[in-house]
Amino acid sequence: MFNVIKVKDYEEASDKAFEVMKDFIKPGKVLGLATGSTPIGLYQRMVKDHEENGTSYKEIKTFNLDEYVGLPISHPESYYAFMHRNLFDHIDIPEENTHVPSGLGEDLEAQAAAYDAMIAKDPVDIQLLGIGSDGHIAFNEPGTAFDSPTHVTDLAESTIKDNCRFFDNDISKVPTQAVTQGIGTIMKAKNILLIATGANKAQAVKDMINGPVDEACPASILQKHDNVTIIVDEAAASLL
Numbered sequence: 017m018f019n020v021i022k023v024k025d026y027e028e029a030s031d032k033a034f035e036v037m038k039d040f041i042k043p044g045k046v047l048g049l050a051t052g053s054t055p056i057g058l059y060q061r062m063v064k065d066h067e068e069n070g071t072s073y074k075e076i077k078t079f080n081l082d083e084y085v086g087l088p089i090s091h092p093e094s095y096y097a098f099m100h101r102n103l104f105d106h107i108d109i110p111e112e113n114t115h116v117p118s119g120l121g122e123d124l125e126a127q128a129a130a131y132d133a134m135i136a137k138d139p140v141d142i143q144l145l146g147i148g149s150d151g152h153i154a155f156n157e158p159g160t161a162f163d164s165p166t167h168v169t170d171l172a173e174s175t176i177k178d179n180c181r182f183f184d185n186d187i188s189k190v191p192t193q194a195v196t197q198g199i200g201t202i203m204k205a206k207n208i209l210l211i212a213t214g215a216n217k218a219q220a221v222k223d224m225i226n227g228p229v230d231e232a233c234p235a236s237i238l239q240k241h242d243n244v245t246i247i248v249d250e251a252a253a254s255l256l
């Protein structure tokens with residue numbers, strides 16, 4: 017069942033997300049983290065809280081959702097670099113407690129299986145999610161099996177176009193593949209916090225909440241999860 021929280025705009029969505037997340041920023045907790053524009057406001061609030069209130073991440077572990085295939089971690093648009101720039105470099109989390117799937121290596125599928133094995137040992141207490149304009153979660157594009165483990169995937173044309181803005185608006189620079197936690201992996205998280213803002217998410221939000229549970233909308237599987245909080249701003253909620 018969904019707990020849908022409607023807010024005015026991106027800033028309010030980030031405030032609300034921080035309120036939810038705060039309960040999980042405690043020793044021993046495992047956070048599932050996400051990239052994209054959506055969680056940046058939340059990460060800013062986590063950094064501010066760490067700086068002003070001394071909230072510590074020393075005994076917290078994190079697992080990220082996904083990574084582009086073929087981008088070196090030094091590339092500013094790698095999700096590894098994104099996480100360091102927006103969060104890890106500004107809090108006291110030990111590097112060895114953070115995990116971002118690797119999009120580099122000889123055997124990406126074997127690495128993906130090893131990533132799932134690590135998560136199985138340290139189950140995620142709360143998984144943060146954004147949503148793609150096509151209803152994808154992490155990089156699980158429409159048609160992905162609901163029980164999929166972490167795997168290598170091709171990106172949908174619409175996702176490549178959406179993410180073009182991060183690559184000098186040059187479509188030829190956008191990676192075409194990614195390693196992503198599978199929907200099966202994501203569904204094992206004990207709690208899920210999904211944030212959706214902006215009019216370009218309105219259709220995906222509608223399909224996720226009101227549509228059938230169908231692989232055509234990957235996020236619709238969340239209807240089958242017991243503890244999902246969805247924070248939507250007015251624009252993203254406009255078709256509900």
Ligand code: GLP
Nearest residue numbers: 051052053054146147148154155
């Ligand atoms: C990206 C990521 C997702 C993210 C989504 C939305 O491609 N792989 O994890 O939720 O697309 O991104 P944004 O928050 O920038 O709209």
